[in-house]
Amino acid sequence: MTYPKADSTTRPPGRPRDPGREAEILQAVLDVMGDLGVDGVTFEEVARRAQASKRTLYRRWATKQEMVVAAIKAGPAARNKPEPIDTGSLRGDLLALLARLESTMDAGEPISLTIMQAGLRDPELCEFIEASAGPTGARLTEAVLQAAIARGELPESADPFAYEEIAAGTLIIRKLNGLSTDATYRAALVDAVLIPALRSGVPAGQHGIFSGKPTPSTHRPSESRNN
Known part of the structure; x- marks a missing residue:
């Protein structure tokens, strides 16, 4: 799946005019994520919990990914500073x-x-x-x-x-x-x-779990069932 560029300035028409209402919708997204995980986030479920129409959501976010990231930015990442980290050491x-x-x-x-x-x-x-x-x-x-x-x-x-x-x-x-x-x-x-x-400078030869590209296991689940 291809996601939109994070710095895109292109927005769907009809951006929200009520910040309070948008905050309620984004909280509903976070609630769904907490209960069902990211995979469980759908426009239908968020609309149901927020008591909004799917059309209202689509006017704000073109894709589920945009909606999820908006919720993360408003919630768990709200304290993050956009500036790059550079303390000098x-x-x-x-x-x-x-x-x-x-x-x-x-x-x-x-x-x-x-x-x-x-x-x-x-x-x-x-x-x-x-x-x-x-x-x-x-x-x-x-x-x-x-x-x-x-x-x-x-x-x-x-x-x-x-x-x-x-x-x-x-x-x-x-x-x-x-x-x-x-x-x-x-x-x-x-x-x-x-x-x-x-x-140490020792090359690991693989990627860490939170690198965005962790090295997958070569062990097949069927092998453990057969042992």
């Missing part, structure tokens, strides 16, 4: 990425997990969300990586795998188990795990 950038991810998850938990799971199944949707509502902090951006290499903080062979495999997954697991993910914890994660792993 790798450590500062990593802490800023994790802080942004923390803010996003706090604003929309457990919706954030639903969004990330959807991105695993649909990398193109994941890219669309990152470009529209992000950076979400779930992945190490190319700009942060290249800036660290240019400053000499990372070798040219630095692989983003460590961040994309560990950072978001660790925060999610800790949150689901009621454990701390505060600034002190995030600093420890950066200093003890992420920076050493990134500085």
